[in-house]
Amino acid sequence: MSVRSRVVDALDRLEPPPRAVDWSLFAFVVAEAVTGLVSFTVGVPEGWPLFWLHRALGVGIVALLGWKLARVRRRLTDPGLWRRSTALSVLTLVAALGALATGTAWVFGLDVRISYWTLLSVHVGFGLALVPLVAAHATTRFRLPRRVDFERRRTAVRYTVLLAAGAATYRLQQGVNDLLDTAGADRRFTGSQPREGEGNAAFPITSWVADDPDPIDRDAYRLTVDGLVSDPFELGADELDAGHRTEALLDCTSGWYTVQEWGGIRVGDLLDAAGGTAVEDADREPAYVRFTSVTGYRWSLPLAEAEDALLATRVGGDRLSHGHGAPARLVAPNRRGFQWVKWVTRVEVRAEYDLGQWVVTLVSGFE
Ligand SMILES: Nc1nc2c(c(=O)[nH]1)N[C@H]1C(S)=C(S)[C@@H](COP(=O)(O)O)O[C@H]1N2
Ligand SMILES: [Mo]
Secondary structure, three states: OOHHHHHHHHHHHHOOOHHHHHHHHHHHHHHHHHHHHHHOOOOOHHHHHHHHHHHHHHHHHHHHHHHHHHHHHHHHHOHHHOOOOHHHHHHHHHHHHHHHHHHHHHHOOOOOOEOOEOHHHHHHHHHHHHHHHHHHHHHHOOOOOOHHHHOHHHHHHHHHHHHHHHHHHHHHHHHHHHHHOOOOOOOOOOOOEEOOOOOHHHOOOOOOOOOOOOOOOOOOOOEEEEEOEOOOEEEOHHHHOOOEEEEEEEEEOOOEEEEEEEEEEEHHHHHHHOOOEOOOOOOOOOOEEEEEEOOOOEEEEEHHHHHHOEEEEEEOOEEOOOOOOOOOEEEOOOOEHHHOOOOEEEEEEEOOOOOOHHHHHHHOOOO
16 A cells, blocks of 8 residues: 555544534634633643643644545535535634644744734634634534444544644654754744843833833832731832842743843842731731732732742843833743733732733723
């Protein structure tokens, strides 16, 4: 047998029954959305399996989509078979191909940057659009999955092979990228690529969604330290310049990272200057520190982690530029970039977890 017929033969044996292909596509798309979004919150290397799962599922979708298109292509190419739902099918296909194409191009190091948005942002857009589209598409030819479609042993083998092949394809691509030394070669476990150099000019200015405040007047600036502390107080920008230094890696979910030396004040020292944390009543133990931006954008860290974090006024020896969060920004090692609040005006010790931060970071900055 030729290599080609062997591959075709293997693919045929791997192909699930039609209904199973359809339901798998649905499940894979949902799983991609979930792993993709959750991966945005992962900044520690132990989280690597999540990124690999996202990649393997993506390659799996290519195979599933191939099987599906081979089966239904006449419904698309033969106008006599068009129905009202065909438009939705085409739209769903476009979103799927868009997500796959942008994901693949991204992996090979291609990027286009439109102000704050990168190719990865476009990928996320396609991916999020795909979830409701696939759901709506599924209802147009709804068939419940049957047990025969997912016969236990064959199903287990099939999907294990599919995901393993997906991961192997990704690994192979890494080899190709390394060999050709493409822009996609050098990556962190998150997929982010390095931005080399020191100081303000070495890395991009990034807003998560819409934050774009006017520069803050240094002389008028006050930082409020309050909440569950003994002596709430305010201080000016110069007092934050406490000379504490730390090297930390900023990894933005738009796909780049940079290692910089940050200077400023340790948050633990800042809280000590406020007389330390204080218990107001027994039910409200100090547990989180919330950092709020002049724009309202905010994030909280557990107390112990926050104490070791830095409120930075400097980067790579320079005074922080406005775009990077002057006069002061949070430096939170092992957290993704969107949690490194810029233009901090309030540090507040709190008892409760702040669920609202997940929404506020998305909508702050909109008028
Ligand atoms: N107030 C505020 N802080 C913010 C953001 C924002 O939009 N508003 N963007 C975050 C994101 S997504 C990242 S990656 C980092 C980027 O920091 P930089 O602009 O200094 O590179 O800042 C974070 N801090
Ligand atoms: Mo980011």
